Amino acid sequence: MDIVLLVKAAIMGVVEGLTEFLPISSTGHLILAGSLLGFDDAKAKVFDIAIQTGAIFAVILVYWQKIRATLAALPSERQAQRFALNVLIAFVPAVVLGLLFGKAIKAHLFTPVVVASAFIIGGFIILWAERRPAAATRIHAVDDMTAWDAVKVGLVQCLAMVPGTSRSGATIIGGMLLGLSRKAATDFSFFLAIPTLIGAGAYSLYKERAVLSVADIPMFAVGLVFSFFSAWLCVRWLLRYISTHSFVPFAYYRIAFGVVVLISAWTGLAQWAG
Secondary structure, X not given: OOHHHHHHHXXXXXXXXXXXXXXXXXXXXXXXXXXXXOOOOHHHHHHHHHOHHHHHHHHHHHOHHHHHHHHHHOOOOHHHHHHHHHHHHHHHHXXXXXXXXXXXXXXXXXXXXXXXXXXXXXXXXXXXXXXXXHHHOOEOOHHHOOHHHHHHHHHHHXXXXXXXXXXXXXXXXHHHHOOEOHHHHHHHHHHHHHHHHHHHHHHHHHHOHHHOOHHHHHHHHHHHHHHHHHHHHHHHHHHHHOOOOOOHHHHHHHHXXXXXXXXXXXXXXXXXXX
16 A cells, blocks of 8 residues: 555545635646646546545535435425426536537646636636625525526536636636625535536546556545545535625635746646646
């Protein structure tokens, strides 16, 4: 058993868990961390996607009461049916566009300029969204969303296929710009992450199964465990944070990190090519 490899897997799991649900792009942080650790080969790229499942289990745990109540009421209550349908509707665009353009995106958009631009532009969009008047908010709970609201959030999520954008950032800030409250946008982003990230992880493992072996199980297990616990702490913290704070600090962080991306690329510190 390679202890050094397991330590790297643990570090990557923590990075994934802490960044997956914040509007700061887990992909960008994983690329930089992987380059610094020398953990960036083909197998590591599959690992980065697969350990998202650990983070998703943390979301399921945090939102278990809502999930359980929805599943129990699904056969008979219209509100539960509408909520489940909205999550499904929002999930579909990413599946379709991911299958159609995923390979081209990986081949052409994983460049320092694209990643840095996505970080910086996303930062300014957050600043803009947070400066909008409160009167622009029309949806205060996920149960109040319509199917059309779900379609729009699902389309916004597709922007996260551009590396550096952030899936959480796209859905949370996009949701706010579409009229959802900060809390409703965050909640729906978390619920939408469940099918999206589990699907992405399963698809990646299946597609790249040839590069994996039984010997990789300890590495993946460590990554999943550390991703789960760090995501659990992060999600609980974020839900408390947004009750009294805005996303403005994350905007400035994104802009600063965009500069880090450019510097790391120019100095050869990180390999941003897919």
